[in-house]
Amino acid sequence: MSTVIRSKYGRLLSDFEVGKTYEHPWEVTVGDGMVAVFQASFLDAMPVFASRAFAQRYGFRDRPLHPLLCLNLALSFSVHDVSEQAIAHLAYLDVRFPGPGYAGDTVTARSTVLEAKPASTGDKGVVHVRTVLTNEHDTVLCAFERKALIRAGKLDARPADPWSGGKPTPDLASLPRLPPPLRLDAEPAGPPPRFARFADDFETGQVYLHEIGRTIGESEHMQLTDLFRNSHPLHFDEIYCKDNSFAKQRVVYGGLVFGFAATLASRDVAGNALWDLGYDQGAHPNGVVGGDTIYAASKVLEVKDHGLHGQVAFRLVGVKNVTSAAAYEQHGDALFDEELKKDKDKKIKEKVFEITRTMYVRKRSAR
């Protein structure tokens, strides 16, 4: 037989060098087509990301790329180097969207290893990385930290990287949460807002049970996974999944579950939002498969002024195959508590996503 080569990607626990930065190999021009495929699964109400005319009134040169499109590209690009061998994605931390990206931008991403800590069991550990997505002008479009659960060992089948010495990633605290055009001195002239709810309408403690769910199609979740360059076979290789998936079948990539939850909430809470100031303390307590239906609920954590407008923080939750109203009826406000901190018998098995989301939202009174 011939010389046989079976390459694998991602890393095992001992492959991670703390302090090192990995340049992820994907280099992709984000075209208008990617925007459309994104919009075709995520019915989002935020006008600044949908309408060039709206965005230009606020000083953008075009409609900026949707924050969750940028987040998904950053996360997916990192899979090749960080999580293609991961057991699970554990946490999203301090996600920021400092600069506007536009269709036509060419993006790349890199990740710095902040920590790689073996678990006491010895067979796995937690890797903590910081990932940034930049365009060809070095504008940071998205930056965050995340944690993943990784098997112990070294991945011998991984080919050596073609170069090392990636530029370090910036501290997240140094990155602004609002892009330059939105540091507003005055609300621009223009037609009145089109959706119903404003910063003035939110009050701490309110619970929004978003009425409508979204069933996830088999093809669409694989298409988005590929389009974002997420190379984990758990999401699109049924044969791999028979032996290697906790669900014994393809599992929807978590960044998409995030996208479904956030956009299902959007007509109720984001129709007058102008930007995502950040996401934090996010996790996927349970998995989702094609055919599952996602519902979302939001609880207002804080409302305050932010320049001309308001800053509203929500705890956003996604559940599967049960309406958010039914889930809330059963679990009450515990629906919004972090699953990881709960006793085993208090965990909510239909809960598939949770995160703290902070938005920059127009005030009705600012007009």
Place this chain on the structure above:
Amino acid sequence: MSTVIRSKYGRLLSDFEVGKTYEHPWEVTVGDGMVAVFQASFLDAMPVFASRAFAQRYGFRDRPLHPLLCLNLALSFSVHDVSEQAIAHLAYLDVRFPGPGYAGDTVTARSTVLEAKPASTGDKGVVHVRTVLTNEHDTVLCAFERKALIRAGKLDARPADPWSGGKPTPDLASLPRLPPPLRLDAEPAGPPPRFARFADDFETGQVYLHEIGRTIGESEHMQLTDLFRNSHPLHFDEIYCKDNSFAKQRVVYGGLVFGFAATLASRDVAGNALWDLGYDQGAHPNGVVGGDTIYAASKVLEVKDHGLHGQVAFRLVGVKNVTSAAAYEQHGDALFDEELKKDKDKKIKEKVFEITRTMYVRKRSAR
């Protein structure tokens, strides 16, 4: 427990104010990507909407947006205000495409309530609206009337609109059926036509049984529904459908069934069509679900001159899970008769769409 908010959208019968115009909240730049996702489900033969080079020969600055893309955007944008609580879509009336839209246009839509008439049963009624889709230059890309069957009552859970007093919609009769570039004094020079059939080839009474069908995928119909911003959960929320769908499952959005029927006919009858002069008297007699296969048939109602070229009116019909040849063999010309006017035992249960379509079609002899 906290203050709980469960918003709903659409309107019930008593929410409609005759004479009032609702500005629909969606404001969307139609990019080249949306054109591609549209083309990926609808194999259309009309060259003017596919080829920039072809369109430019006829005086357009780019390939114009496909009429059925515009119709679907207008109809879908109106769901949030008009039909998200509807029991059924009843009729398409006098659909026109006065102006060319192009990729890059930012579109919005508004609807004027023409009538809201309770049925004698008291539990529902018929709402008749006129909807227009315009771009940011106030060019009307599509306008039509439609009727929907709506439950009686008021929708208390609908948040108050942020503003009222939408600009009235124009009378349909005031809107031209042909866009300015196509008011031709001479057929432009250029390569010969590429498809087979011309205005000269059609004769009143001919029946075209289009050979090929199209099976509808689960993901693709949800993607198109979201991309068009159609927010009715009947089309993408399987949990909602278990209790609320007449089919007990997700139902394909009617505008897509329209699209499949029209484009399945296109290689036979529209390869030399230059524009859709209008659609009228359209309905969806039966529902369609993912996995169904649609076939189409066309009957020529009228052929006449229109400027340099011809105007051909067809009755277009869509059937499901049976070829149009088999349906015609069984039902004969009754296949093309309006279902609503038939006695119950004469209705054709596999018929899923019917409409009168009028096209502007090149003459072979004009060259």
Place this chain on the structure above:
Amino acid sequence: MSTVIRSKYGRLLSDFEVGKTYEHPWEVTVGDGMVAVFQASFLDAMPVFASRAFAQRYGFRDRPLHPLLCLNLALSFSVHDVSEQAIAHLAYLDVRFPGPGYAGDTVTARSTVLEAKPASTGDKGVVHVRTVLTNEHDTVLCAFERKALIRAGKLDARPADPWSGGKPTPDLASLPRLPPPLRLDAEPAGPPPRFARFADDFETGQVYLHEIGRTIGESEHMQLTDLFRNSHPLHFDEIYCKDNSFAKQRVVYGGLVFGFAATLASRDVAGNALWDLGYDQGAHPNGVVGGDTIYAASKVLEVKDHGLHGQVAFRLVGVKNVTSAAAYEQHGDALFDEELKKDKDKKIKEKVFEITRTMYVRKRSAR
């Protein structure tokens, strides 16, 4: 009853005139959206087709259209005239990509009949055509020969072509394999390569068993088929397939199986490839249906210098529902032998694709 017209397309064996060139009717502007829908199914690692910034460093004005996108358009456009009545696609021969196409190009295709030979059984025959895809500037984006198995007879239901006398297609040997920007005198300055494997790393006889598979979604394969304008109902009409498909169901269009196999190999072998110099001796030994999972394997046939960089020829194979490692364990190097030349009992039933692929690949040492 009325005059009934049932048109069919494609041709039967006696309809092919040797020496004649058919202008296929599709005329399509390839937008950025089509690029995205293509990328959403095919996770390809070749940077020149993904990144405008990368492509511009190599002298292209934008990222060029992916070779397999061009091949799929050429092949699909030809179905209307060549293979819509075909029993099977038999062979891809001498596929070349002479010029770069870009998003915004308007493409058409034409095919010259090289041979139409009845089989001894009398009921069918082999048609051999040469097909070229050109843009509006007459740049040839893709050219190849192919063979198809066609039923005997004449297709009376085919409407007469609107014109004949298509411009002859050029001899393939006259067409360059490398587009002008890549006839390099020097490797351009720029950041270091991002993927691992270079021309210097390949050795004749190496076997690459690509680890990861791809399950094919029902919607996505129909969407790509329509987007490419492939009009064969075998791929999207379930009712037709019940009686007319060898699989009794929809069969994935071969050009897509080709795409899945080539892109599944790409992270291992094409991350530093700059162009496809050609494909040859390709076939689809077995069919694929929605839900099948494709795996790929590559064997290095030849490595040599090509200007500044290297030219690497692979035998590329696709298998279904079994990993390439398992297939290779069972069949050894016979996995890479041509199926057509094997005795019946030696044929590999899970093999769905095979082709010889030659790539222009950066040398590590060229930097």
